[in-house]
Amino acid sequence: xxxVEESGxxxxxxxxxxxxxxxxxxxTVSNNYMTWVRQAPGKGLDWVSVxxxxxxxxxxxxxxxxxxxxxxxxxxxxxxxxxSLRAEDTAVYYCARIKSGIDYxxxxxxxxxxx
Amino acid sequence: QSALTxxxxxxxxxxxxxTISCTGTSSDVGGYSYVSWYQQHPGKAPKLMIxxxxxxxxGVPDRFSGSKSGNTASLTISGLQAEDExxxxxxxxxGTYPLVFGGGTKLTVL
Numbered sequence: 001x002x003x004v005e006e007s008g009x010x011x012x013x014x015x016x017x018x019x020x021x022x023x024x025x026x027x028t029v030s031n032n033y034m035t036w037v038r039q040a041p042g043k044g045l046d047w048v049s050v051x052x053x054x055x056x057x058x059x060x061x062x063x064x065x066x067x068x069x070x071x072x073x074x075x076x077x078x079x080x081x082x083x084s085l086r087a088e089d090t091a092v093y094y095c096a097r098i099k100s101g102i103d104y105x106x107x108x109x110x111x112x113x114x115x
Numbered sequence: 116q117s118a119l120t121x122x123x124x125x126x127x128x129x130x131x132x133x134t135i136s137c138t139g140t141s142s143d144v145g146g147y148s149y150v151s152w153y154q155q156h157p158g159k160a161p162k163l164m165i166x167x168x169x170x171x172x173x174g175v176p177d178r179f180s181g182s183k184s185g186n187t188a189s190l191t192i193s194g195l196q197a198e199d200e201x202x203x204x205x206x207x208x209x210g211t212y213p214l215v216f217g218g219g220t221k222l223t224v225l
Contacts, residue, residue, distance in 0.1 A: 044219040101151035101166030
């Protein structure tokens with residue numbers, strides 16, 4: 001069964017750093033396109049970053065230079081390193097696989113940036 | 116990259132049909148056949164309903180259908196049911212800025 005599960009969210013002060021993890025099962029992360037999508041409280045879906053199977057990465061302008069997407073083949077895990085966090089980064093962060101559309105989503109992990 | 120434009124809300128009675136539009140540009144919706152639609156119930160993760168403009172994943176009822184004309188994609192839900200009440204989001208591939216979402220549409224089943 002295909003599953004993804006995020007972890008690593010929490011309360012962090014502005015300017016701080018956090019690393020989100022996304023453990024996958026039932027498929028190989030490095031063979032697929034993987035993405036992070038976030039949703040601020042009461043707001044819509046907001047694409048954050050993607051890593052393709054060839055390792056190329058892309059970022060939304062709002063996080064470029066602050067966030068880094070990566071993966072660990074041995075752990076079959078996707079990561080999102082978030083630095084210089086701002087209040088506007090507060091959101092539920094979803095990890096998901098892109099195959100035919102974004103077909104498998106995790107339950108999300110909440111990141112709250114506040115002093 | 117600007118978000119795709121969706122109506123903020125639509126409504127319909129049980130058994131009726133509703134259509135949700137998603138308007139972009141020739142750089143996203145109009146330029147590729149990679150439009151997808153997601154259903155999200157409160158407090159839940161989004162669920163894929165349509166991919167590649169009009170393809171339905173296994174398990175999604177055939178009451179849900181997708182189409183595209185020019186820079187506008189549409190999701191049609193026929194035979195509305197109470198459980199269809201949710202937020203719906205479109206998403207398009209956009210080339211060098213890979214993914215862009217619509218602002219979301221709240222569907223109310225009257």
